[in-house]
Amino acid sequence: MxxxxxxxxxxxxxxxxxxxxxxxxxQMGSPVHLLIVGNxxxxxxxxxxxxxxxxxxxxxxxxxxNHLLAEDVAPLVAMIATDYQALVAAHTSFARDVLPRTAxxxxxxxxxxxxxIHSPKTFSRPIYAGNLxxxxxxxxxxxxxxxxxxxxxxxxxxxxHIAVIEAIDxxxxxxxxxWISEDKQASDRPALSTAKVVVSGGRSLGSKEQFESTxxxxxxxxxxxxxxxxxxxxxxxxxxxxxxxxxxxxxxPDLYIALGISGSIQHTAGMKDSKxxxxxxxxxxxxxxxxxxxxxxxxLFDVVPxxxxxxxxx
Amino acid sequence: MKILVPIxxxxxxxxxxxxxxxxxxxxxxxxxxxxxxxxxxxxxxxxRLKEAGLATEIVAVTFGNSMNQDVxxxxxxxxxxxxxLVDVDKQPDSLGVAKLLKAIVKxxxxxxxxxxxxxxxxxxxxTPQMLAGLLGWPQGTFVxxxxxxxxxxxxxxxxxxxxxxxxxxxxxxISVDLRLNSPRFVKLPNLMMAKKKPIETLSASELxxxxxxxxxxxxxxxxxxxxxxQMLTSVDELIGKLKNEAGVL
Numbered sequence: 001m002x003x004x005x006x007x008x009x010x011x012x013x014x015x016x017x018x019x020x021x022x023x024x025x026x027q028m029g030s031p032v033h034l035l036i037v038g039n040x041x042x043x044x045x046x047x048x049x050x051x052x053x054x055x056x057x058x059x060x061x062x063x064x065x066n067h068l069l070a071e072d073v074a075p076l077v078a079m080i081a082t083d084y085q086a087l088v089a090a091h092t093s094f095a096r097d098v099l100p101r102t103a104x105x106x107x108x109x110x111x112x113x114x115x116x117i118h119s120p121k122t123f124s125r126p127i128y129a130g131n132l133x134x135x136x137x138x139x140x141x142x143x144x145x146x147x148x149x150x151x152x153x154x155x156x157x158x159x160x161h162i163a164v165i166e167a168i169d170x171x172x173x174x175x176x177x178x179w180i181s182e183d184k185q186a187s188d189r190p191a192l193s194t195a196k197v198v199v200s201g202g203r204s205l206g207s208k209e210q211f212e213s214t215x216x217x218x219x220x221x222x223x224x225x226x227x228x229x230x231x232x233x234x235x236x237x238x239x240x241x242x243x244x245x246x247x248x249x250x251x252x253p254d255l256y257i258a259l260g261i262s263g264s265i266q267h268t269a270g271m272k273d274s275k276x277x278x279x280x281x282x283x284x285x286x287x288x289x290x291x292x293x294x295x296x297x298x299x300l301f302d303v304v305p306x307x308x309x310x311x312x313x314x
Numbered sequence: 315m316k317i318l319v320p321i322x323x324x325x326x327x328x329x330x331x332x333x334x335x336x337x338x339x340x341x342x343x344x345x346x347x348x349x350x351x352x353x354x355x356x357x358x359x360x361x362r363l364k365e366a367g368l369a370t371e372i373v374a375v376t377f378g379n380s381m382n383q384d385v386x387x388x389x390x391x392x393x394x395x396x397x398x399l400v401d402v403d404k405q406p407d408s409l410g411v412a413k414l415l416k417a418i419v420k421x422x423x424x425x426x427x428x429x430x431x432x433x434x435x436x437x438x439x440x441t442p443q444m445l446a447g448l449l450g451w452p453q454g455t456f457v458x459x460x461x462x463x464x465x466x467x468x469x470x471x472x473x474x475x476x477x478x479x480x481x482x483x484x485x486x487x488i489s490v491d492l493r494l495n496s497p498r499f500v501k502l503p504n505l506m507m508a509k510k511k512p513i514e515t516l517s518a519s520e521l522x523x524x525x526x527x528x529x530x531x532x533x534x535x536x537x538x539x540x541x542x543x544q545m546l547t548s549v550d551e552l553i554g555k556l557k558n559e560a561g562v563l
Contacts (some may be wrong), residue, residue: 069480070443071452093473097455100408100440104447109409109529112438122532127436128331132340133537134436139528177482180468184476191475197562226368230492240458240493241475246437247492255562265330272540276560278552279543294555295543301443306549311563 001054001085002031006077007043008094009036014051014162015192017090022053025088025149026155028120034163035080037045037073039066049163052155060168067179068094074101079171081106085120086143091250095146104135110144111136115151127247129269134206136217150252150273184241192242195197197255200271204260204282204300209239215259218304221311224313227251245270263288263312315484316371317360318424319394320415322350323378323385324435333534335461340435340534349385354392354428354497355490359460360428362495368462369426371395375418377402377411378543383513390508391500397511402518402525410525412444416418417521426467431489442489458493510536532558 003025008015018034025032032057034048041061048057062074081087081102089095091113103110115133116124123145192198195206199219205211211232219226228238230245244251246269256274261267263279263286271277272291279292280303289295296303325331325340326348334341349357363369374389375398376382386397400414409560432439446453454460454469458477461468471478472491518525546552556563 001516061535070446070455071428074447086473088501093456093471096439097443097453100443101447101453103440104409104444107409109407109527110438110440110444111529112440126537127534128325129434129437130537131331132333133535135532136536137530137532139530175450175452175483177480180474180479180481182473182478193474234493239474240477241335246434255556255560266327272537276562277540277543278556289543289545291540292543293540294552296547296549296552297545303549307553310553 002033002074003016003028003086003088004081004084005032005034006089006095006098007034007036007048008090008092009038009041011038011041012043013047014044016154017089017092017149019051020089020149021090021147022051022154022155024114024117024152025086026053027117028086030085030120033058035060035168037065037068037076039063040277044283045165047157049165050157050159050161051163052158052161054155054163056166058166058168060170062170068098069177069179070097070101071175071177072173073098074105075171076168076172077102078105080168081142084093084142086145088145088147091146092151099144099146106142106144108140108142108144109138111138111148114145114147129265130272131265148250170238175295189219190223190225192225192227192244192249192251195251195253197222197224197257198227198244198251198253198271198274199224199257199259200227200229200261201232201236201238201259202229202261203237205232205237208237214301214304221308222255227271229264230263257306258288258292261288262267262286263291315363315369315426316373316422316424317363317369318419318422318427319353319356319360319372319374319389320411320427320429320441321357321374321376321381321385321389322430322433322435323347323376324350324433327351327434333536337535339531347384349388350430350433352432352434352490352492355492355494356388356428356430357392357394358495358497359490361489361498363462364393368393371421373398373424375415377406377414377518381541386513387505387508389501391504392498397513399513399515400518400521401515406441406525407520407527407529408438410446410527411441412448413525414518415441415445416448419445426485427487429487429489442487446487449487451453452486454480454482454486454488456491457488458491460488460494461491472562
């Protein structure tokens with residue numbers, strides 16, 4: 001049997017999180033089919049066709065899929081998934097919305113946020129905000145999984161590979177939930193979830209203006225995304241989208257710089273997979289130093305200008 | 315409008331959890347338990363809808379044994395009208411809870427099920443979507459704003475990189491994010507009064523005959539730990555380390 005991966009795309013290309021999900025599916029040792037749902041997705045399909053390890057691209061194209069709603073997508077995916085041993089997607093807000101609904105329609109339990117695949121039926125996943133890891137074995141007929149993208153290597157496009165394309169008949173979709181609007185932060189900075197470098201600040205930045213004027217130039221120097229703690233977001237210093245943590249975005253950049261962040265378990269759950277972590281805090285006992293690679297007990301307002309100077313010299 | 319609010323009893327968010335000695339489960343003996351924080355936001359929103367004259371009755375429900383009465387007492391003290399304890403031998407998985415909730419929905423016929431987006435113990439975040447799927451109802455997940463307009467409700471959802479607004483037709487399942495509101499403080503006299511209020515008890519096996527999970531937990535462990543930080547004394551030293559040792563600059 002094969003594995004079905006539910007794709008996410010921006011209307012042109014397949015998202016990196018989906019490439020990682022395909023990488024995870026590959027580990028389960030079966031052929032991988034990719035399902036693309038959307039409207040006017042010719043470019044996306046062309047991009048998907050040359051992806052390594054994708055044997056078949058299933059295309060569900062309809063004007064009602066201009067905006068993807070769980071009420072529409074879940075019955076479609078459930079209809080197709082019965083032919084597969086597993087249904088896999090990246091643990092994004094889209095899949096977290098759609099896949100549990102799909103699993104219920106299939107009458108199977110689901111495993112969220114898989115960190116590791118031990119066998120086609122045994123998985124590790126984080127519990128208690130990543131403070132513990134549970135190894136779970138499933139006896140379901142279909143494995144429905146969302147996977148933690150950055151734990152798996154993405155697949156690449158290959159010039160020599162062309163997957164088969166198959167168009168999907170759209171079932172009757174009776175629920176009329178209406179999409180009204182979307183509000184996404186437009187920014188020159190890289191996206192937080194995929195940035196190679198992240199600089200993050202906490203409540204000690206003091207104000208929205210100081211947050212931006214302190215972290216902005218450093219982020220520009222490093223080509224970094226800006227992250228924030230929940231407290232900084234709640235205080236209005238940073239936008240909701242920049243929250244790193246259990247209830248925000250999970251990041252795993254090559255370099256994470258935590259400035260004036262104490263290191264609550266909620267925050268560290270969202271960033272401790274980063275390759276190199278730098279922490280700057282006035283309090284030598286701050287919990288952040290327990291997860292950091294390099295620590296500096298200092299005032300961030302002294303450190304950031306020095307960092308900017310040093311980086312400018314490079 | 316009647317609102318159903320499911321509440322999970324979980325390890326308090328301030329507690330540092332650990333595996334049992336045999337590594338099979340999470341140690342719960344002697345550990346402080348609390349209502350799931352996201353569910354408290356759902357409760358708060360339900361109460362505000364009632365105070366605004368939009369809701370007529372709020373029913374809280376939880377799944378567990380008699381120990382779980384405390385989270386229902388907490389809900390009663392916050393101001394819900396009724397509380398139901400569904401007696402289960404073993405905590406069902408998300409699908410099992412969704413099936414039990416569907417049975418409660420059939421019995422109580424609420425127009426709105428308002429619940430936390432995830433429980434902070436198992437962090438699965440599946441039950442609201444599963445319930446909506448089983449009922450064939452619209453779903454609003456990770457919601458940070460709720461606005462009723464007659465038989466419809468507009469919800470603002472937290473999505474990757476921003477927010478999204480949807481219009482849903484009642485009846486509906488809504489799963490809420492922490493940003494939705496700040497739950498009210500429960501006053502001691504209210505807590506004392508809530509102790510006297512009746513809690514209805516139902517048997518899970520009578521609601522749904524078979525909720526056995528097909529998921530088995532083989533073991534619980536700590537994630538790999540990181541080495542303690544190298545403490546540095548200057549920015550120059552830090553730059554040097556990042557360049558020469560870590561190779562990230």
